[in-house]
Every structure is written in C-alpha cells, then in structure tokens.
Amino acid sequence: KQEVTQIPAALSVPEGENLVLNCSFTDSAIYNLQWFRQDPGKGLTSLLLIQSSQREQTSGRLNASLDKSSGRSTLYIAASQPGDSATYLCAVASGSARQLTFGSGTQLTVLP
C-alpha cells in the first residue's frame, strides 16, 4: 500500500529565505506526483504536477523535483514571502485506479 510522508510537519522562516519541503513515498510505481497548497479552511490549489517520466517542474518561484527510484520529491520555494504561508501537501497517483495518496502536509509560516 502506498504511503506518503512529509518532513518537516511545520516550518517557520523569515521573509526572503529560500526553503525546501520534503516528500517521500514507498512505492515507486507512480503515474505522477503533485504538490498542492491549502490555506486555512479552504480547499487545495494545485501548484505543480510532475509526470513519472519527468525530473522537475518549475512555476515562478517554485521548483519541484522528483527522484522516482529513491521515492523522493522536494519543493523548493525561492525568496519566501508572508503570502506563501499555508500548508503544502504532496500527493502521488498510483495503483490500478490511479488514485491520489496524500502526505500529512508541511505547515509553512513566513515571518515578515
């Protein structure tokens, strides 16, 4: 059964810092890996999707990498801003139904 782990569970950084969020998964037979952002009391917003054949994806200040063989992904946020404060969730699509399995998230606080 696929399991997804995110480290750290919470992170607090001063504005302007570059930071890395980590995600690991147990079964490397995945279709894609997705990073989402969740604001308090809200749904999820898709940030980046990396297909299983890709190594990384970039969108603005965000860069996500995927190492399928080792079961790891990182989300790099450059020049963090207070508006980046949210919970970041990693999910992998796997199995016969291609369903998403989510990690528990990293709660990020960027201090002004």
Place this chain on the structure above:
Amino acid sequence: DGGITQSPKYLFRKEGQNVTLSCEQNLNHDAMYWYRQDPGQGLRLIYYSQIVNDFQKGDIAEGYSVSREKKESFPLTVTSAQKNPTAFYLCASSIYNDFNQPQHFGDGTRLSIL
C-alpha cells in the same frame, strides 16, 4: 468561471441522522472524488467516480454512500453508520486518464456533530 462548488460550507448532524453534502462541477470533467481530512492530516479517499452511473469505494468508504446520476454532480451522504463523521470534506474532479492534469478541488464542507 469554471470550478467546483461544494455546499453547504458548514453542516451539523444530529445522532442517527443522515446528511448529504453537495458537489457540483462545470469543468466538464469525467472523474469526481470525495476526500475526508482530519486535523493535521492529509486527505483520505472515500469514494470516486470515473463515469456517470459508476463509482468505486476508496480507502474509508464505510458509513458513506454516493450517487453519480449526472456528469456534473456527485453528492456524498454521511449515514448514521459513520460513527465519527466530524471532519472537513473535500470534493475534487479531473479529466479521466489524463496524467498531465491535476485534480481540481472545491472549498470544502465542515461537518460537526450536535
């Protein structure tokens, strides 16, 4: 503007009562999903549907039921058999079998016990 609408935003259930959460999408997506989120945890899949009139159980289907009579609608019923229903419920949709596209989410329904 295309998107997913969940209603109500807040819902309260009395003991022994069934309640239904609404999810409507105008994205023309084939696949729809229901997830449950408990505090400090990730999302767990309750049910999903890849086409109209067909749906499959996810990891935690016990105590829940769904229907998919229309492409744009996927209501979730929380039955009295679900003994711990207090959670945040999220509905999502996607293009079926297109692994280049992410799932799109609604803003959720928070269910509490009276």
